[in-house]
Amino acid sequence: MAVVFQKTKGLTDKPFSYCPGCTHGIIHRLVAESLEELGLLDEVIGVAPVGCSVFAYEFFNCDMHEAAHGRAPAVATGIKRVHPDHPVFTYQGDGDLASIGTAEIVHVAHRGEKITTIFVNNAIYGMTGGQMAPTTLVGQKATTAPYGRDAALCGNPIRISEMLATIDGAVFVERVAVNTPANIRKAKKAIKRAFEVQLQGLGFGIVEVLSTCPTNWGLTPVESLEWLEKNMIPYYPLGNFKSPKEEK
Amino acid sequence: MAKVLMKGNEAIGAAAIKAGCKYFFGYPITPQNEIPEYMSRELPKVGGVFLQAESEIAAINMVYGAAGCGVRVMTSSSSPGIALKQEGISYIAGAELPCVIVNISRGGPGLGSIQPAQSDYYQSTRGGGNGDYFHPVYAPASIQETVDLMQEAFDVADKYRTPVMVLGDGMIGQMMEPVEFFEREPLKVEKPWATNGTKGKRKPNIINSLFIDPQALEDHNHRLEEKFELMKKNETRVETFNMEAAEVVCVAYGTTARIVKNAIENCKKEGIEVGLIRPITLWPFPEAAFDEISDTTKVFLSVEMSMGQMIDDVKIAVAGRRPVEFYGRSGGMIPTPEGVVQKIKSILGRE
Amino acid sequence: MGKAKGTVIFDSDACKGCGLCISVCPVNILALDTSSVNNKGYHPATAIEPEKCIGCANCATICPDTVITVYRTMEE
Structure with missing residues (x-):
């Protein structure tokens, strides 16, 4: 009898602190599996954000830094400049990366910093209780957008992958989703590829992962997968925006 | 090693490299620009890294990342830039990481001016960052002392796992003086907490200032408090001058203390004995020096390039035993020895 | 080529009952066990x-x- 699926050594035994059905757990696992399969767990240094994944440093089975809100790319830069031979990654949510940390993510990309960023976009602030994120969709309700996001009042949702893909130093940019087993498998490929690009020293890589927030969306976990498919993917199209040239 | 004539800001860079600092992350701001410029030129020669960050906020967080890896790392800035770094300084203090932060301070509030000032005393000693924390603040009065204290700062940072600030005003940064770099072996400190990959041989190291369990955070704060008390006991530095028969004791730090020394000489010529307490560490504040005051001393005078900030610590140290007066200039206006003498005479009623 | 036979083992105490597994099972054999907590x-x-x-x-x-x-396992 062959094992076709078991828990990766890239995760600690600590149970995830996420709500039932929150897909952060899937994304953690894909990152951890990628690190294990590439043989990087003994060398890698990760940076956790502020947000729902603030405790990521307890879940990844490797050296970790906890960063201030939005500053993970700067912290990762400091680490990478000391340890150019160690893989370094940040794991950040949409409030962290796409709002308070925009300067840091743009400049880490601009410098072509050889790190990998996992960007979890669930269109809401989860940890603080469902406030509007820069990625909240037009019309989507949030506790600070009780009538739904009004583009005239607060602009349209920000498309981070498209923006970062315009920066020379960002060499690998892909948007994936974790709403179906097929998409999860594609997401895993992209994350693994992003780490490989880092190992090859080619530049900055980011994988934006569309994720769910059943609690703050007010939906069941299964309804949330459907909501992501119907509402998020049309606005945030999946696909690779940029790959190192030799790959194409 | 022979004496060399150096500008303060460049001497700071040279001293840091001598202390084994190989990593510098900063952002341009006047009047400290010669520090990053020097580091960008010199660090690559010793296999180090200079990186100009996109902001002071990013720079201090790069310092946090590098410090967590266990290397000697620094940043430098000036007053409004230090305000931006306070978030990171709080995290560094909370996560107990060693690093050195240089503040070549300028006038404020707001954009203020680019002239020398000492109006960052509160910012430096009380911290603008959140939470219960302190860190050592060195306030050199000459370029030679700056160089010596830079080397000291890196050792103290490593020894106590703490951020350390070296606070100079624009004059310290911009003036040139002869300096000698004394050979001094950097303190060797094991850093088993550093993140450099587990190598499969140990549990993951985590650099963190988050303690969500109330008891855990209170325990952490108690541990930090013990460290602060230890630093107060071991690292307080002060110079006293002409204290024996002093009628008035001035309290001044940094370049202002040099002006006060001139004023003391002038007073002596007129038959007035004036002493000086010069805190070299602003935190820990040298409170014990105030317990050894001569019976002749009638009054303390806090002299500052500010509207009066250190005077609070002077009052705490004097503890009501004598009156405390204030003389200060601000906005980039420098106190003169004549101004200080006049104030002393006015206090003593000998105008 | 034989028919694939699978076995799924649940670490029941780690489960948060979100039901995502149930929604993606192609042979519809999973359910929440409402008889236990x-x-x-x-x-x-x-x-x-x-x-x-x-x-x-x-x-x-x-x-x-x-x-x-x-x-x-593969069955003959």
Whole structure:
């Protein structure tokens, strides 16, 4: 009898602190599996954000830094400049990366910093209780957008992958989703590829992962997968925006 | 090693490299620009890294990342830039990481001016960052002392796992003086907490200032408090001058203390004995020096390039035993020895 | 080529009862066990017709809490 699926050594035994059905757990696992399969767990240094994944440093089975809100790319830069031979990654949510940390993510990309960023976009602030994120969709309700996001009042949702893909130093940019087993498998490929690009020293890589927030969306976990498919993917199209040239 | 004539800001860079600092992350701001410029030129020669960050906020967080890896790392800035770094300084203090932060301070509030000032005393000693924390603040009065204290700062940072600030005003940064770099072996400190990959041989190291369990955070704060008390006991530095028969004791730090020394000489010529307490560490504040005051001393005078900030610590140290007066200039206006003498005479009623 | 036979093992106490595994099972053999409550306070997911499992691992792939281990054998 062959094992076709078991828990990766890239995760600690600590149970995830996420709500039932929150897909952060899937994304953690894909990152951890990628690190294990590439043989990087003994060398890698990760940076956790502020947000729902603030405790990521307890879940990844490797050296970790906890960063201030939005500053993970700067912290990762400091680490990478000391340890150019160690893989370094940040794991950040949409409030962290796409709002308070925009300067840091743009400049880490601009410098072509050889790190990998996992960007979890669930269109809401989860940890603080469902406030509007820069990625909240037009019309989507949030506790600070009780009538739904009004583009005239607060602009349209920000498309981070498209923006970062315009920066020379960002060499690998892909948007994936974790709403179906097929998409999860594609997401895993992209994350693994992003780490490989880092190992090859080619530049900055980011994988934006569309994720769910059943609690703050007010939906069941299964309804949330459907909501992501119907509402998020049309606005945030999946696909690779940029790959190192030799790959194409 | 022979004496060399150096500008303060460049001497700071040279001293840091001598202390084994190989990593510098900063952002341009006047009047400290010669520090990053020097580091960008010199660090690559010793296999180090200079990186100009996109902001002071990013720079201090790069310092946090590098410090967590266990290397000697620094940043430098000036007053409004230090305000931006306070978030990171709080995290560094909370996560107990060693690093050195240089503040070549300028006038404020707001954009203020680019002239020398000492109006960052509160910012430096009380911290603008959140939470219960302190860190050592060195306030050199000459370029030679700056160089010596830079080397000291890196050792103290490593020894106590703490951020350390070296606070100079624009004059310290911009003036040139002869300096000698004394050979001094950097303190060797094991850093088993550093993140450099587990190598499969140990549990993951985590650099963190988050303690969500109330008891855990209170325990952490108690541990930090013990460290602060230890630093107060071991690292307080002060110079006293002409204290024996002093009628008035001035309290001044940094370049202002040099002006006060001139004023003391002038007073002596007129038959007035004036002493000086010069805190070299602003935190820990040298409170014990105030317990050894001569019976002749009638009054303390806090002299500052500010509207009066250190005077609070002077009052705490004097503890009501004598009156405390204030003389200060601000906005980039420098106190003169004549101004200080006049104030002393006015206090003593000998105008 | 034989038919794939799978086995799914649930770490029931780690399950948060979100039901994502149930929604992606191609042979519809998973359900929440409403007769039991785990130590987190949830009805854990379980295989109600385990003999029909094909070992595709869809359930484990979408499980956010790495509750599920999947084994597979090929039958003649």
